[in-house]
């Protein structure tokens with residue numbers, strides 16, 4: 001039993017240390033927001049992507065900050081990542097200013113009709129700018145259901161309660177057929193194991209096509225991804241493709257590990273059981 005308790009502490013400290021590494025990794029990319037570990041990460045920074053492939057060496061214009069939170073209230077992931085061809089990886093699309101001016105990528109909406117025009121350079125090229133004229137997440141999203149992590153918005157509830165109606169395509173005419181199918185992913189590879197994971201297709205297919213995940217991220221079969229584990233997820237694979245940066249972050253363990261907690265076996269003989277209780281008491285002090 002003692003070794004079980006130590007194992008559990010080991011899991012928690014591993015999660016914490018990887019968390020710290022990850023946090024520093026994020027900040028090493030040169031984001032402008034607060035890097036003080038004692039402070040809570042600003043909700044507006046979650047899912048804000050630094051696009052600097054073509055501006056990094058520019059002496060005349062700042063790199064671009066793309067805020068997911070400002071767009072998610074209006075569009076599903078499909079509208080941009082399937083229909084407009086944005087990669088789900090920073091700087092992987094290779095957007096140029098000429099693309100935008102010819103109405104591609106950001107330019108399909110930032111045309112002065114759907115949203116502010118291309119002439120408004122600073123609102124996009126806002127890296128390091130004190131006041132680019134953009135809105136504040138606390139004011140913009142104040143009427144949406146709250147959550148504890150990431151953008152501090154429960155995006156699933158916001159859709160279900162009809163508070164937002166994100167469009168399935170940039171022109172608003174597309175549709176998405178949500179699939180209501182839960183898949184339980186058992187976490188038995190590891191003992192003692194945390195509660196099993198429930199993967200809900202519905203919350204995902206309200207936002208994206210099957211092709212977003214099948215089969216580039218997941219084989220389309222229950223138990224078909226035996227190489228998946230938490231370390232890979234934290235490093236941005238599998239669920240971590242989205243749940244590290246854009247969807248609710250990995251800090252919210254039990255939103256994924258949501259199945260009933262596994263029973264912990266009690267030792268058979270009573271003396272050992274009493275000893276365990278005493279140990280648990282000492283630890284919880």
Ligand code: HEC
Nearest residue numbers: 051052053054055064095096097106110118119120121124
């Ligand atoms: C709707 C958002 C948006 C607006 C508005 C915008 N840009 Fe850009 N611009 C981008 C993005 C995204 C990139 C690609 C960033 C990267 O990869 O570094 C880019 C790239 C650039 C580049 C890099 C070189 C190149 O040709 O791609 C320059 C220079 C540039 N923009 C200038 C401007 C100027 C000047 C304005 C205002 C007249 C402007 N941009 C307005 C989004 C915008």
Ligand code: HEC
Nearest residue numbers: 071075076077080086088089090091092093241242245246
């Ligand atoms: C209005 C367009 C738009 C919408 C809507 C959108 N994205 Fe993105 N997303 C982008 C752009 C632009 C990038 C940056 C691509 C680049 O730099 O080449 C990006 C990047 C990403 C990345 C990589 C982020 C990183 O820093 O590692 C992920 C993950 C992602 N998006 C997931 C999503 C998910 C999930 C949704 C739906 C909830 C979504 N996106 C909705 C435009 C959009």
Ligand code: HEC
Nearest residue numbers: 064066070074075105106109114115123124134135136170
């Ligand atoms: C599918 C349409 C669409 C695409 C593509 C799109 N945007 Fe937007 N964007 C909008 C709309 C609509 C708003 C206004 C949201 C609002 O008023 O609440 C907006 C708002 C913004 C804002 C202001 C957010 C704020 O805080 O006020 C920025 C910055 C921005 N977009 C940058 C970009 C960049 C950079 C790209 C490309 C990498 C891009 N957008 C691609 C539709 C789009």
Ligand code: HEC
Nearest residue numbers: 179183199204205208209210213218220221222223224225
């Ligand atoms: C966000 C990612 C994601 C999207 C989008 C998605 N799936 Fe899945 N799907 C999964 C995961 C994760 C599993 C479970 C894999 C495992 O157990 O290893 C799965 C499993 C499945 C299975 C196997 C179920 C079983 O019991 O064997 C089917 C069938 C399936 N998906 C169909 C679809 C269809 C159809 C769509 C589009 C309507 C879709 N999926 C969209 C992630 C996704």
Ligand code: HEC
Nearest residue numbers: 155156197198199203207238239241242246247248255256
């Ligand atoms: C392609 C992007 C993507 C991948 C991959 C992905 N998710 Fe999600 N997930 C989302 C988005 C977007 C939401 C909507 C909520 C949000 O953005 O916070 C969501 C929501 C959820 C929810 C909340 C459902 C609710 O009712 O509140 C759970 C649970 C979840 N995901 C689990 C998983 C698990 C487990 C995996 C891996 C097996 C996974 N997701 C992979 C994008 C993704």
Ligand code: HEC
Nearest residue numbers: 015186187190197228229230231239243250251252253256
């Ligand atoms: C986005 C969903 C999601 C979130 C959030 C999440 N996990 Fe996981 N976790 C998974 C999945 C999926 C697996 C892999 C299950 C399998 O295939 O064995 C897993 C596996 C694990 C395992 C088993 C060991 C391993 O590496 O497979 C541990 C321990 C674990 N998670 C701990 C945590 C902790 C602690 C947190 C919170 C800091 C957390 N998880 C948050 C989805 C999630």
